[in-house]
Amino acid sequence: MEYIGNLDSAEQKVLVDSSLLLKTLRENCAAEPTSAADAVRVLANIRDLAYENLNQIQHEYLILLSARYLAEQAVVPTDTSWQWNPRQTGGSNEPDLQGSVSAEILVSAEITTSRRPVGTIDKRMRTTLSKLNGFSGQRFYFVRTSAMAARASTIVKANNYTISVVILPHGADEL
Secondary structure (H helix, E strand, C coil): EECCCCCHHHHHHHHHHHHHHHHHHHHHCCCCCHHHHHHHHHHHHHHHHHHHHHHHHHHHHHHHHHHHHHHHHCCCCCCCEEEEECCCCCCCCCCCCEEEEEEEEEEEEEEEECCCCCCCHHHHHHHHHHHHHHCCCCEEEEEEHHHHHHHHHHHHHEEEEEEEECCCCCCCHHH
């Protein structure tokens, strides 16, 4: 896991990464395709350029919103040190976000950018919640839609997990 450091600086990095991605996409979409082959080539290029970043940049931002939420709700003290896996690079033994003071882990959290709990996303949610339930500290599962919150709450209750499901504020449904 990486230390976040200053949340404002980390959020600025999200802005820079997002702006660069948008600039690159605009450049690649500037010319109107003249054939089906040209159009498909442009679409393939856009997918190569943006596919991972579309989810990963959102994931980074939602992790930062989660840390801010936990601080604003006074779940953790002001001197909490934050660690994260910004690009979903954590292994099965690491959460997306972890807050600690000294050596004591106060919170562990998983964050999802998914909108609807269907198919693979529902299966992944079950696995993630099971993994999260084994981490130290208070456990939180942050989602961006009420549909994801409802499904996660059902899974948490059915398995007697000690996990708080939170819909992120700040218009997260619109992301």
